[in-house]
Structure formats: structure tokens, C-alpha cells
Amino acid sequence: MRFRDKVAVVTGAGSGIGAAVSKRLASEGAKVVLVGRTKEKLQQVNDDIASSNGQSTVFPTDVTDENAVLDLKQFVENEFGRLDVLVNNAGSSGKSSIRDLTVEEWDRVHNVNLKSVFLVSKVLSDLMIDSKGEDRSIVNVASLSGHKAGAKIPHYSASKSAVINFTKALAAELAPGVRVNSVSPGFIETPLTEDGLQNERFQSAIQRHTALERVGKPEEIANLIAFLSSSEASYMTGSDVLADGGWLIT
Template structure:
């Protein structure tokens, strides 16, 4: 009775940015936990590689090329998933970008690209999926991949930081608005993990040492270390948890200085 279920059998999960890095890891992890996964990004080739791996392990995966900054592409995608699979239990808003311009140099185009990809896309996806989850008696669970950069000030660029801080606040407001429909909305905030987004930075020894100096666990994260926290939030194990952000950060955000 007191052992919660971390399994996702019978659940349908949509994951954005599923072709590489964190999204790829979460897709494989959710599929291994039993979910039927729908993988989205703009690059079909990446998605097919992930889907083939999942299928080779006995899982169920579908791929769709979707630019998550485009409302009509999102609308058509969600409509298609609803019509073909019938329900959507889990949404992972993971797609994101960064352009590391300093505050005096960042252009309007860079600001818009970052905000649209990291924040507006997560809102549009949540809104389209949330409408369907509201109609479902079983509700649903939405998890966004925010960042430590949305909580403490880092030299990651002001637009990126602002987009992730807003994503954390959006998580709370959606949790508040949709709680009575049993839709839980949460976020995980990674510190540094090795992905195509960060590989150049982490290859710089001086930068890496700066990171490790403020990381109590003294290492960057491995991608599979995000899977457990994500599954906790979207499974029945997290059934009374909503509006929260969990920093998966090797202890980075606990320090006074």
C-alpha cells in the first residue's frame, strides 16, 4: 500500500526536443517505464534513431516533425495524436535553445528566438494538451525542463535566464488553474549535463573547473540521472505534487556563496 508506482504502462507521453540530449534520454526512460511515446522535434532523422532504439527494446514510439514555435504545427500535431492514440496523459516540454550574448549585445531577434523556443512553445504545447487533459476524467501530468539559470543568476545570457524563470512561474500558475481537473504541472531544473547544447562549453577545462567548484557533488550530471526525477513527477509516485520545480543540480543551488 505504501509502495508507490513509478510505472507508466498504458500512458501516452509527448516529448518535445526528443531527438537529442535530455529529450532523447527522457524519451527512452519514459518508454522503458512503459509509456507509449510521441517524439517531437524539427529533425526527423534524429527522432527516428530514438524511436528505433525504443522499439528495439520492445517499446512503442511515434515520431513527428514539429517546430514547437509554430502554433499551427502544434495544433495539427496534438489533433493527430488525439485522433490516432485517443488520449494524452503526459507532456514533457523539453525543447530549448540558448544564444549566449551579453546583456548589452543581445539582439531583438536572439531575444525572440530564445523566448519563443523556451517559453512560448511550452505554453502553446501546454495549452493545446491541457484542453484535451481537461476533457479526460484521468487528468494528466505536464513537466517542463527549466534550468538552474531560471533560479540563480548565471552568465548564461539574460534572455535564457528570463525564459527559464518565466517557465518556472508558468508552471505554478498552470498548476493552480488546472488542479481541479487533476492536471499536475511541474518542472525539473538541470544544472550542467553533457548534451550537444553544452558539449563545447564543457570541453573547456577552465569553464568546467569553474562549474565543478560550485557543484557539491563535484561532477556534471549524467543524462540518466534526469530520468528518475522526471518519472517521479509524471507517475503516480508524484500524484500529490504540483506546481513544483526540482533542481537536479548536484547541490549547486543550495550554497550561500
């Protein structure tokens, strides 16, 4: 088991990629702290992990609030005294033309997608930097939209491209004790995409423009994040790994 006796924190753990990552890390021995806004969703993931003999803890909180993140750090420190893996997955989206986009909507998306990555990394990295030779890892979830901007998602595209560059800056600062990488998923079956995926024209467009002719599964991104979080990726830091089914090559 790659994560036996390791401690992991996953934000946005209540559904989609975050839930899949949490289950994957727990299946390989990690003690996972499930972080998100909705206690009921986190509890369901916690129950699923327990049913597979994994270990996890529910910590409902708002990762865009500095005091709440400081409370999260205190909890992890008191319960485990260390942190080996951090996955910044909390995310939000929305559609709006630039002319109609409000400051409030811009701030909402950037707070969840970018500010939370900054805050959680800033605060929790204190538990990781004194690694004493052990491999410790942060993985930030960016997006295909951070590479290829799309109409009516300027706030989302901007936030995700910023996550990619923030990842590189953080990797430079935390080396050599902590590795920092990002993952840029393409179209994945998650609550953020379910409305669009119910539209046949949208599904058809994805099939036409994706080399693998399908959307991805959260578990496929979880596999990649587990690899980057493990010692198998011990020579990778400051990288962004695109997992888009071949969208950009078509």
C-alpha cells in the same frame, strides 16, 4: 510498469534530456510521441526505443508555431484519443552581453524556451483535462539559470525563470485533473552544453562549484521527470524541483 498503456508527448526528443526521457517513459510502458525539428534525430531515438521493445512515434514539427502544434494535437487525438503525460523539454540557448544582444536573438530563445511551453500546454491540455480521476501530468523543463542568473545569458535566464512561474500558474488552472510541475537541471551533458564542457577550465569550475563535483547525466534528469510524471508524485503540483548537483549550496 508505471506508464503501461499511457500516452506521452515529449518535445525536444531528438537528443539530450528529451531523448533520455523518451526512452525512460517507453521502457516503463508508455506510448511516446517524439516531437522535434529534426526527423533524423527523432528517428534514431525511435529506433533505440524499438530495439528495447518500446513503443514510440516520430512527429517532426516546430513547437513555436501554433498551426504546427494544432496539427500535433490532431495527430495525438486521432492516433490515441488521449494524452496522459506531456514533457515540455524543447530548449535553446546562446551567449551574449546585454549590449550586444539583438531582438532577434532574444525572440529566438524565448520562442523556443517559453512560447513553445505555452503553446503546447495550451493546445494539448485539451486532451488531458477530462481525466475522469486518472492521474495526468505536465512536466516543464526549466533550468538552474531560472534560479541563479548568469552573465551573458540574460535572455536564457529570463526565459527559464518565466517557465518556473508559468508552471505554477498552469498548475493552479488545471487542478485538480492535471498536475503541472517543473524541473530545473544544473549542468548536464547535452548538446547545449557540449562546447563548454570541452573546455578544461569550465569543467574545473563546475567541479569546484558543484557539491557533487561533476556534471549530470541526461538519464538522471529523466529519472526525476519520470517520477513527477507518475502516480508516485500524485500529491505534487506547482512545484519546481532543482537538480543541480548542489550548485546553489556551495
